Amino acid sequence: MARPGTPETALPGVPETARKVLIVGGSSAIAAAAARAFADTGAAVAGVALDPFDAPGYAATRAADCADPAQAADAVHWAHAELGGLDTVVPAAAVMPVAAAADTTDAQWRAAIDVTLGSAFATCRAALPLLPRGAAITMVGSVNATLAAPGLPGYAAAKGGVEALTRQLALEYGPRGIRVNAVAPGLIGGGDLPNAHEGYPLGRTGTPEEVAAAVVFLSSAAASFITGTVLPIDGGLSIASPAAFLRPDLRARFLPDAP
Template identity: 65%
Template sequence: MVVRSVVIIGGGSEIGIAIAEAFAGDRVIGAGLTATDHPAYADFVVADASTSDGADAIIQHAGAVDVLVLAAAAQPVAAAVDTTDAQWHAAIANTLDAAFYPARAALRVLPPGGSIVAVTSVNGFLAAPGLPGYAAAKSGVDGLVRQLALEYGPRGIRVNAVAPGMIGATGLERVTEGYPLGRTGTAREVADAVEFLASERASFVTGVVLPVDGGLSIASPAAFLRPDLRARFLPG
């Protein structure tokens, strides 16, 4: 078995740790603003990936990089007119900048067969109230994924993303009604999709933003708002 060097940006989050666990058997290095001693990590770098210097330091510390996972994000909640400059810049910096700078640094050392996988969100292509900065940043990551996949495919480097729906929510029955599978997701389900896209099983897949959303993004709102349509497939 080939042991890959996997770097996870945003490694201290619930999803980041689940991704680290999904790469068990590989050399997994986490990076984030605060340290974690989770046993899934061989090493953890405290650095700000939203800056060029911080991202370069992470990749230099890792040495060889075979897989880069971009899982950092900030989600300030406010209507557009109430969004402060600080909230806007936090969303862009901690989501989009924290994807671009590590990707740029890693692309200098990723070998043919290397892979980048970003964790974006259905909010990048489905609107929800109060998330202007987060939605713009996640949409930007989606565009970045396609751009890098096009430019670096000839070098044998694949770039993809997963776009989770709501993860880990409990006690929100009205929310889960909007999901065809009837529930929200788990961090491990996101992690498994990330590991798949980084693996040889997805060797001919690049430039893809894969929804991991229980079918949320395929459902017409009418299916849930109109009682006659709801009755066709929802139990009860």
């Protein structure tokens, strides 16, 4: 287990100046795209997921359940030792049970909160003592934190907690030079869903690579004066009035020449 302040790089070929990144929930489409995007910048990336996995962009991977605080702490110290330091953390683990509130089971509620919010908190709590000045934490939130959708009470509550945690940590650790931000993706993919693009002003859903680009930006020196923010990556969904956008009669009234 690595100790704070031990900069030795365990993995061969990782320059001391390379960004050293831990992604939790690393096997998801967004996380995997973020790993590739970070690697393209020269960063060394360690990934953790519930089950063993291997994917391009990762210098090292392992299985761990970061909803368990002990496993989260162990994973953080493993990444610190493997990479020879740690300066970027991306908590991206999530589960999304789909059920109306009255039908949501205790197990579904606990899974949504523990995996989505609990793993983010446990990972950050373990990582913060190891992070140097200039480090960044970039959470993966969701538009569902602020935009209600049927059947997602646990997921929405957990992602709302992720946003609140982002602001809290940004305030507390800003004086140490640690920035904390979040991205809030809209629907990513959705090619198998009929009319998935409806409601998106850009007329389409997003891609994992588009979310990954924002994660890399917020984690980089280019965003050095940005902290405590939640950046929507949603094709304009969060600024659209569902009634005005979706109802043909209202669209015709306000924008008679609109498609």
